[in-house]
Amino acid sequence: MKKRLTLVMVVQCLAFIFILSSFADSSIPKKKQTALGKYITAETAYAEYSKTPDTIHIMDVRTPCEYAFVGHATMAVNIPLYFQKPGLTDKNKPIMPANENFVARVEAKFKKTDMLFVMCRSGGRSAACINKLAKAGFTNIYNIIDGFEGDKDDKGYRTVNGWKNSGAPWTYKLDPALVYRP
Template sequence: MKKHLLRVTLLSLALCLLATTTALSSETAIPAKKQTVLGKYITAKEAYEMFQNAPENTKILDVRTFCEYVFVGHAPMAVNIPLMFLEPGLNESKKLIMPPNQNFITDIEKRFKKDDTILVMCRSGARSAACINKIASAGFTNVYNIIDGFEGDKDENGKRTVNGWINSGAPWTYDLEPELVYSPK
């Protein structure tokens, strides 16, 4: 009887350890550049499902540049408020010139309430993480990073075909709705 109880106890401990290890590994599976201070993460597929289940209570924010939103496509319900703007040319390091949107938090506060459920998307999940950290510092608490973004992560050939909104089966469009498109006014 004691051996049986000991076996059951050891088996229970092993299962608890396995569950804890699995939970920790799934948290650390998110790359550092996609992690946020709020620690709320969702895939594009899950984000669309969440939106479908409660469209009136779920907001989708696209923080890519206006050009990305317009020419690459976007989720049809996504509000575009760019975290950064794209300027013509390259800087001395041969990188894109992308100055920050100085009115980003003001624009967010005009559009959303602090307790709204906001799902934030960029191209692949890194800019949206930086955006969420800014939003959280302004008092927003229920903000999720769509960790695979609109275009998704790169495959072995460097193409963004692995996941993301456009590869998840969620709807996307090039059509523009004036109330969703960023306007600096």
Template sequence: MTRITRLTHAAACALGLAFLSGTAAIAAEDAAGITTSVTPDTLPAKKQTEPGLYITAAEAAALLETRDDVVLIDVRTPEETMFVGFPTVADANIPYLNVDPAHRHNPERGSYAMTHNPGFVPATLDLLDQTDARAALVMCRSGGRSASAVNALAGAGVDVPLYSVVDGFEGDKNEAGKRTVNGWKNAGAPWTAKIPAGFLHEAD
């Protein structure tokens, strides 16, 4: 979905998502005019960032219904976006980490190893330059990788406000280990698994 098309969505969707976000405690607006209910000191260390800017998935969805000057960057692997889905309003998929091509096994995590994407920062800088965004929302599965990605961008000198979506696309796990607590999908925000041409963004 293009950034302009977002503005044509029904206002009722935005209001419903804002209600789901639990916006009882609203923080002060940043330079881009974004408010959020996230209290930084309640976040685990792995979800905290150097810029200290955070937003929930439900709040992000509501925001993007009315703002065409804010970009949403999905930093998960292309495989995740293809098999699990991604927000229809996401501007680009720029992986922060990729699955190790050799599929080395990580016994502690019970998964395949991940490797850093050397093109992550250049590709993101390229996207921000193309869109002239006033702020960027960075999303992963549940808020860990997005925090690391935000720190990498901040360290590279990105000067637009960088928000980590603290609950990501799938959300945190419940006591049974299921991702049903929060996140973009659980908020009922629009998503798809149909990858459009050019969604995977790479620097020229």
């Protein structure tokens, strides 16, 4: 009888967890949502990092060219999810092959329990990265939902929020300890 009651309670708890996880935060655009459901703005990410820089890590998953030529957070480790190749696809999009070593490179740099704040340009690629890392066992990763450049304004320019627009420190200077090296 006790075993059956325990089994019923476990099934009910699992069903409850599943139902709760299916209610995604509707204020976060779908492409920026993650399996872990942890989100932070660039402004808040920098404020939190400033309080405990030894326990929070900032990771930038944009291409090495974006990291170098658009700028990056001064403390951000660059581990790209994709690389950019010359040319365009038939849909006029950049050719972006996946970094096959992405998870392995992150595992080599960080512990699965480390607190990571992950950014890309505007929050979509970082969500994809977090989902890959969650499958690999990482548990404490936040998506910087407005990314490095931020969201677009009504004229299509990336001037709304984002690391670069928030007053957080950024640079073009490359630190060999932070730059991705194949």
